[in-house]
Amino acid sequence: MKNDAEITNYDPIAEEFIRHAGRENSWNNLYERPNTVARLPELKEKNVLDLGCSTGFFTEYALGQGAKSVTSVDASRKLVERLAGRIKDKRLTTHCADIGSPMPFLKSNFYDVIICSLVLDYIKDWVPMFEEFYRVVEKGGRAVIATGHPFASYLYLERNNRLESYFAFRMIEDTWGIRGPRPFKTHYYIRPLHEVLRPMIQSKFKIISIDEPLPDERCKEISPETYEDLMERPGFLFIVLEK
Template sequence: MKEKVMEAYDKLAGDYERHVDSQSGHNAFYERPAMLSMLPSDLGQMTVLDAGCAAGWYTEQFIQRGAQVTAIDLSPAMIEACKRRVGNKANVFACDMNEELPFDDETFDLIVSSLTLHYIEDWTPIFREFQRVLKHGGSLIFSVHHPFMDFKHFDRHDYFARELLTETWNKPEAGPVEVTFYRRPIQEIMNVTSSRFNIEQIVEPQPSIAHKDNPEAKEWMAKWYDRLMTNPHFLIVKARKSVD
C-alpha cells in the first residue's frame, strides 16, 4: 500500500504544485476554507507539524500566520514541490507516517493533517505518535474522506467494514492516476481519536456562499454547491491532548 500511495502522489506532484490551488474546487473552495476556519489567525511562534504536506499549501499558510513549521510527506516529489514553495522557511523532509515519527516527545503545539490519514490502514500507531510528539494541551486537526461519501460513491454493501478502495483521477499534467485509500466507519474514526485525545469539534463541511462570486470557483460551485450542501464529502476533526 505504501508503494502505491508514493507512486500515485509522485505522479500527481506537478498537478498539486501548479493546478490544485485554483482548479481543484474540493481542495481550494471546500476543504481548505473549512480547515482554516478552525485555526487561529495568529500562530505566533507556535510549532506546527504539517503531517502530509503534499505541495506545501498548508505549510505556506502556517508560515504566513507566524508558525515555526515542520512539513512531512511520504512522496519525495511532493517534498520537492513543497520546498520550492517555501524555501528554507520550514523544515521539510520525506517521512513515512506508518513508522515512528523522528521527533522528540512534546515537540509541537499543533498537528494538522489534511486529507492524508485515509491512506493509512491502522490509525492506532500514528495516533499514538501524534499524542507523543504533541505538547500537553496541544491540538490535532485532521480531515479525511467522509465515510458516508465513500459508502455512497462506491456503492458499498457493508458500512461498518474497513476496506480498501481504488479510483482513477484524471489530472491536467499526470493524466489518469490510480489512487488507493481506506474507507472506515465514523465510529472507528471517533474511537481511535478519542482513545488518545479529547475531541473538541466535528465538522462536516458545506461550501461557503462567499465563493459563489469567485470567477475561479464559478464552474465548480455551479456543479457541486447544491450536492455538497446536502451530502458531505469530507470530515474534519479537532481534538486536544489532555493537560493532565
C-alpha cells in the same frame, strides 16, 4: 511487496495532483482548505507540524501567519523535494516519511499544532498513529484533521457500482480528475464511521469538535455545482483534538 506508504504516496501523480488541487474550483480550494484553516488556532510564534504536507499549502499558510517553526512531512519524495526547493525559509524543516510509522525525528512534547488535512485516509491503523501524534504535541496543543466522510464514500462507491458493504474497511484504487484531460489513479482506505471514531476515542486526546460543514458563499459563487452537491451530501469530516 510494497508497504502502504509506497503505494499511497503521490510520487507517481505529483504533477497531476498539483494541477488538480490548484484549480480554483477544486474541492481542496473550495472546501478542504478553508474549513481546515477555520479550525486552526493562532499560529504566530507557534511550532507547527504539517503532516502530509503535499503541495505545501498549509506549510506556506503557517509561515505566512508567523509560525516560529514549521516541520513538514510527506511520503512523496518528489513533493517534499519540490517544497524544500520552493520555500527557502530557515523556519522550515522537511522530512520524507510515512506518518503511519513512528517518526523518531520529531521531538516529543514540542508542537503546538498538527495540521493533517486529507492524509489519514492513506493510513490503515490509526491507533499507533494517534499515539505518535500525542507524543509529539505539547500539552494543550491541537491536531486539526480533515478526513474522508464514510457516508460520502458510501454514496460515491454506490454511484460508481463499486460498493461492497458500508462496513467494508479496505484500500481502494480510485481515478481522480475524470473530467479533465489527464485522469490519474490514487489508492486510499475507506472505513465505516466507527473505525474513524474508535481510534480517537481510544487515544489520550480530548475530542474538541467533529464537524461536517456546509459549503460557503465563495463556493456558491465559484462553483454552483459543487455548492449544490455539498448542500446535499457531506464532503469531509473536520476533527479537532487536544492534548
